Amino acid sequence: MEFSKEWLFLKIKELLNALNSLVLNVNCDLETEIKHISSYSRDLKEETLFICREGLTFDSHSIIDKLYDQGVKVFIVEKEVSSFFPHIQVVDSRIAEAVIASEFYGKPFEKLITFGVTGTNGKTTCTHLFHHIMHSLGYKGSISGTVLNDIMGDKFYHHNTTPSSIEILRNMAKTVNNGGQYYGMEVSSHALAQYRVESIRFDVVGITNITRDHLDFHKTFEDYKKAKLHILNLLKPEGVAIVNHEYLKDIKNNNVRIVTFGVDRNSDYVIKEVTTNWSGTFFKLDTPYGPKSISSQLIGEYNAFNITLVLAALVEIGYDIDEVINVISTFRGVDGRFEIIHEARKLGIEVIVDFAHTPDALEKIILSLRKLSKGRIITVFGAGGQADKGKRPMMGEIASKYSDIAIITTDDPRGEDPNKIIKDVEKGLVPGSLSLSIVDRREAIETAITLANKGDVVLIAGRGHEPYQIFDDNYKKPFKDRDVAIDIIFQKINKGEKTFK
Ligand SMILES: CC(=O)N[C@H]1[C@@H](OP(=O)(O)OP(=O)(O)OC[C@H]2O[C@@H](n3ccc(=O)[nH]c3=O)[C@H](O)[C@@H]2O)O[C@H](CO)[C@@H](O)[C@@H]1O[C@H](C)C(=O)N[C@@H](C)C(=O)N[C@H](CCC(=O)O)C(=O)O
Numbered sequence: 001m002e003f004s005k006e007w008l009f010l011k012i013k014e015l016l017n018a019l020n021s022l023v024l025n026v027n028c029d030l031e032t033e034i035k036h037i038s039s040y041s042r043d044l045k046e047e048t049l050f051i052c053r054e055g056l057t058f059d060s061h062s063i064i065d066k067l068y069d070q071g072v073k074v075f076i077v078e079k080e081v082s083s084f085f086p087h088i089q090v091v092d093s094r095i096a097e098a099v100i101a102s103e104f105y106g107k108p109f110e111k112l113i114t115f116g117v118t119g120t121n122g123k124t125t126c127t128h129l130f131h132h133i134m135h136s137l138g139y140k141g142s143i144s145g146t147v148l149n150d151i152m153g154d155k156f157y158h159h160n161t162t163p164s165s166i167e168i169l170r171n172m173a174k175t176v177n178n179g180g181q182y183y184g185m186e187v188s189s190h191a192l193a194q195y196r197v198e199s200i201r202f203d204v205v206g207i208t209n210i211t212r213d214h215l216d217f218h219k220t221f222e223d224y225k226k227a228k229l230h231i232l233n234l235l236k237p238e239g240v241a242i243v244n245h246e247y248l249k250d251i252k253n254n255n256v257r258i259v260t261f262g263v264d265r266n267s268d269y270v271i272k273e274v275t276t277n278w279s280g281t282f283f284k285l286d287t288p289y290g291p292k293s294i295s296s297q298l299i300g301e302y303n304a305f306n307i308t309l310v311l312a313a314l315v316e317i318g319y320d321i322d323e324v325i326n327v328i329s330t331f332r333g334v335d336g337r338f339e340i341i342h343e344a345r346k347l348g349i350e351v352i353v354d355f356a357h358t359p360d361a362l363e364k365i366i367l368s369l370r371k372l373s374k375g376r377i378i379t380v381f382g383a384g385g386q387a388d389k390g391k392r393p394m395m396g397e398i399a400s401k402y403s404d405i406a407i408i409t410t411d412d413p414r415g416e417d418p419n420k421i422i423k424d425v426e427k428g429l430v431p432g433s434l435s436l437s438i439v440d441r442r443e444a445i446e447t448a449i450t451l452a453n454k455g456d457v458v459l460i461a462g463r464g465h466e467p468y469q470i471f472d473d474n475y476k477k478p479f480k481d482r483d484v485a486i487d488i489i490f491q492k493i494n495k496g497e498k499t500f501k
């Protein structure tokens with residue numbers, strides 16, 4: 001989906017107004033016309049303005065000569081460069097990229113209903129539920145996040161949960177350009193800390209929960225929480241924030257309209273009488289519009305929180321609460337989030353694939369399964385490489401404490417030794433608990449399914465929908481937990497193993 005050519009251009013002098021106090025030095029012709037903006041060297045077109053940035057792994061100032069030779073018209077730089085290259089020097093290229101993207105694409109968020117959700121867990125579930133409800137109510141729009149980018153029907157995967165400023169604003173502009181009315185997106189803590197969404201303004205934002213994750217990047221939990229809460233500064237003037245009541249105490253901004261949800265009876269939306277079974281989750285909700293009953297196909301008590309966040313978000317920006325509740329019940333969920341492998345029922349067991357990869361998420365889903373099943377819970381899990389090593393023993397403790405059998409295996413090692421990661425997880429195992437360590441993920445899943453007796457539940461946690469196991473930058477092994485589980489199940493059925501009618 002491309003733009004019509006005449007639609008996009010910008011003169012440098014217009015850009016200077018928007019950049020304002022960010023500008024340190026101007027060394028280019030102010031009448032230069034720009035028809036494309038980029039901060040990535042493989043995304044160049046004619047009349048391109050390129051933003052150089054010293055990032056965590058690369059400094060694109062180092063390729064300014066190559067970029068110039070490839071036809072870049074003007075550079076935005078945050079370091080001194082030769083006056084030979086037409087450029088504008090700014091204080092910070094990340095913030096400049098956010099401002100330039102917003103200016104160049106004509107602030108598309110002003111023409112859209114924009115919903116941004118942040119939080120340690122639940123972002124994907126919330127954005128996909130939002131997309132489902134808006135589509136079911138007859139609106140057209142886009143969503144962006146970990147599992148899927150759906151830009152007015154153009155579906156693709158992005159390696160980031162939250163892309164760069166330029167990519168987000170470009171996608172928002174495409175949405176407007178093609179008659180879209182809304183844009184829902186996951187906003188990661190990394191994105192907030194790196195100003196990827198700094199120039200966007202949201203009609204409504206949501207905060208699902210703030211528990212331990214990504215402390216390898218944010219260093220402290222306080223920094224992590226601060227990054228998440230920054231989303232409250234990105235609302236439109238009439239915007240509203242839907243916040244899990246548990247975190248109300250952390251919010252210091254008093255000029256933001258806050259609506260809370262949770263089990264605390266002082267919440268604006270009070271979740272009550274939650275029941276969850278193999279066909280879904282059902283609960284009562286006290287709302288500012290009276291008591292309501294909610295039915296959903298999503299399984300897991302924590303989904304009552306995700307559902308209420310999205311419901312409150314839509315109602316508080318003017319959608320009819322009963323219309324929204326009606327279409328919630330038709331949402332079938334997200335790939336790899338509490339995904340039931342129905343074929344397993346031929347073996348008389350349940351096999352669930354889930355994305356839980358934080359201590360809080362793992363605890364919540366195992367406890368949800370405990371309530372659903374009379375049988376044993378056999379949990380296959382691991383921990384990602386190059387990420388928050390501190391949580392590894394916590395994962396081991398939670399899995400061994402709440403499961404009947406905990407099988408530690410390889411997740412995405414990302415260049416670390418899988419055996420070392422497993423050793424780190426083993427340190428948290430509850431003494432006397434039943435656990436196994438099996439480095440090969442397929443073998444671990446097969447062992448769990450073999451050990452399961454009638455009525456038992458096998459939880460395959462940590463990777464959800466992910467299609468590849470990332471061993472290092474050069475080796476991504478195709479591995480989808482769901483497909484591997486189904487293959488193992490059929491092998492057992494074909495051998496006539498444990499098939500209960
Ligand atoms: C650590 C981190 O967050 N890095 C993100 C950051 O990169 P960076 O600022 O360090 O930039 P860099 O990669 O050093 O490159 C510097 C500059 O050179 C440019 N460049 C770089 C290479 C090249 O060949 N050509 C080129 O022009 C880059 O576009 C950039 O402008 O900004 C980039 C542009 O937005 C992101 O793609 C990149 O995500 C990396 C790939 C990543 O893995 N990030 C993870 C940690 C992340 O952001 N995760 C969250 C979700 C977390 C969760 O909830 O699970 C996410 O939102 O994805």
Ligand SMILES: Nc1ncnc2c1ncn2[C@@H]1O[C@H](COP(=O)(O)OP(=O)(O)OP(=O)(O)O)[C@@H](O)[C@H]1O
Pocket residue numbers: 119120121122123124125126146161186208209302303305306336337338354355356357360361362364365464
């Ligand atoms: N509200 C919640 N509270 C706790 N755990 C949750 C909640 N919602 C989902 N989870 C758990 O977290 C996992 C990830 O859910 P989801 O993908 O919706 O969150 P996310 O924030 O997008 O995660 P990520 O940022 O890693 O993509 C689920 O598979 C489930 O185990």
